[in-house]
Amino acid sequence: MGATISLRAVVIHNRPHRDQDAIVTMLSHKHGLLKVMVPGAKKHSSRLAPLATPPLLGDFVLSESKGFYYLKEGDAVESFKGLYSSFEALTAASHILEVVQDTVVDTESAQVIYPLLLYVLYDLSTHAEKYRQIVAAFEWRLMDALGFGFDLHDCDCGKPNEMPTYAFSFTKCRLFCSNVACVAKAQDYRFVSSGCVEALRYIRDAKLERLSAFHAADYVLDDLSAVTHRYLCERLEKNYDKMSIIDSLPPV
Numbered sequence: 001m002g003a004t005i006s007l008r009a010v011v012i013h014n015r016p017h018r019d020q021d022a023i024v025t026m027l028s029h030k031h032g033l034l035k036v037m038v039p040g041a042k043k044h045s046s047r048l049a050p051l052a053t054p055p056l057l058g059d060f061v062l063s064e065s066k067g068f069y070y071l072k073e074g075d076a077v078e079s080f081k082g083l084y085s086s087f088e089a090l091t092a093a094s095h096i097l098e099v100v101q102d103t104v105v106d107t108e109s110a111q112v113i114y115p116l117l118l119y120v121l122y123d124l125s126t127h128a129e130k131y132r133q134i135v136a137a138f139e140w141r142l143m144d145a146l147g148f149g150f151d152l153h154d155c156d157c158g159k160p161n162e163m164p165t166y167a168f169s170f171t172k173c174r175l176f177c178s179n180v181a182c183v184a185k186a187q188d189y190r191f192v193s194s195g196c197v198e199a200l201r202y203i204r205d206a207k208l209e210r211l212s213a214f215h216a217a218d219y220v221l222d223d224l225s226a227v228t229h230r231y232l233c234e235r236l237e238k239n240y241d242k243m244s245i246i247d248s249l250p251p252v
């Protein structure tokens with residue numbers, strides 16, 4: 001075996017490999033995404049198996065051989081247990097992990113996305129009931145981090161009307177007021193409440209540990225989730241549909 005490296009990382013994906021093994025994807029602050037072979041991960045007796053289940057934050061020791069990484073040992077730091085008591089929070093976490101796996105492309109993006117991911121996983125595991133605003137906050141903040149920032153200034157027509165409604169333009173990546181001439185310029189848009197715009201501005205500027213610490217009425221959350229999700233899917237050119245399973249469940 002070659003060199004060993006020690007690192008703290010989040011396990012974000014696991015796929016079976018051959019009969020007994022698994023290949024996990026880890027995200028670390030310094031190294032970005034790493035694919036790591038976990039020998040024997042499918043055996044019940046394996047001491048490594050509990051470390052191979054996403055999402056899990058751990059301290060790991062890897063060995064490198066011929067360009068492949070192998071998990072030698074590790075300790076769980078945080079297993080986000082609270083997620084497992086809420087179907088919604090677990091689904092939200094799996095959506096977030098999928099997006100992270102697609103968007104960490106280099107060590108630079110890892111440095112921004114790693115702390116965001118840790119915070120939102122922790123938030124979801126301790127405030128499962130806030131899953132909708134946590135997901136929206138994650139999606140919106142990620143877009144900013146990836147350089148897909150949206151202009152949240154008021155309409156520049158000089159005569160924004162007093163309606164509490166904005167046109168969120170997916171075409172122009174900015175807001176328009178609800179004057180007829182302005183809405184026409186917005187092209188592909190969704191009307192959103194001023195509460196939604198306030199929440200978007202809050203999320204853009206908030207400290208990570210306060211990211212979801214805002215109050216939003218249900219109709220505001222509906223707007224917020226709709227625009228952040230569609231904006232994300234359009235910019236990343238992928239239909240992220242894991243969350244739709246929650247909407248398809250009968251009301252409790």
Ligand SMILES: [Zn+2]
Nearest residue numbers: 155157177182
């Ligand atoms: Zn206007």
